[in-house]
Amino acid sequence: LGIGTALTGAGYVGYNYYAAGVKDLGNYEDAYATFVRNVGADSERLIAQMKEASAGTVSETQIILNANRAMVMDIPYDYLPRMMEVSRASARAMGQDINYMFESIVTGSARESPLILDNLGIQMNQLADYEKEWAKARGINVNALTAEQQRQIFLNYVMENSDSILQKVDLSQESLNEQTARSRVVWEEFRRELTAGARPVIAGILDITE
Numbered sequence: 001l002g003i004g005t006a007l008t009g010a011g012y013v014g015y016n017y018y019a020a021g022v023k024d025l026g027n028y029e030d031a032y033a034t035f036v037r038n039v040g041a042d043s044e045r046l047i048a049q050m051k052e053a054s055a056g057t058v059s060e061t062q063i064i065l066n067a068n069r070a071m072v073m074d075i076p077y078d079y080l081p082r083m084m085e086v087s088r089a090s091a092r093a094m095g096q097d098i099n100y101m102f103e104s105i106v107t108g109s110a111r112e113s114p115l116i117l118d119n120l121g122i123q124m125n126q127l128a129d130y131e132k133e134w135a136k137a138r139g140i141n142v143n144a145l146t147a148e149q150q151r152q153i154f155l156n157y158v159m160e161n162s163d164s165i166l167q168k169v170d171l172s173q174e175s176l177n178e179q180t181a182r183s184r185v186v187w188e189e190f191r192r193e194l195t196a197g198a199r200p201v202i203a204g205i206l207d208i209t210e
Helices: 002-054 060-072 077-094 098-110 114-118 127-137 147-161 163-168 176-197 199-206
Strands: none
Touching (some): 060 098, 060 176, 077 098, 077 147, 077 163, 098 114, 098 147, 127 147, 147 163
16 A cells, blocks of 8 residues: 555656656747747847846746846747846846846837836936937937837937946856756756657647647
């Protein structure tokens, strides 16, 4: 009875492990398909750049989900590696999760919200002067700027002004929290690869069709 119970328990744990793995793999594949559709040939390069910017503390699945969320909110994808780097610096400085900080910078930029961006340490108090200088350099009356131009100016200002937080935080060395996060990511990536490799067997056990 004891052995049978142990085997049953092990089987239950194994089932749950692989069921969760299949769910994670499905999330990855769905997100990746959307990502590639929007980014195209630059997909792998962008993933690599965002991984580097996060110092390996964000899983590939989460990177892609973060990028998809940003693009849905009309943030150009070439801004995303810089936003990830700023998110890492802000997360370290303020003891927050890097994904939360990334979501904040994306949301703050998309909604043009200085209040949200201020929570990341990005000061927006010179935006009006920046907007005037931008318009003047192009021979445009600042009052005649289109909504699209104003949006571009806001994004440019966020990117340029984010230097302040990067200068205040030393990212050359990993923190203990980042080492822990990177270890967790390595495990998550391993489980995804393991699940992908065992997919035919798992599909039969869980009655999943290709």
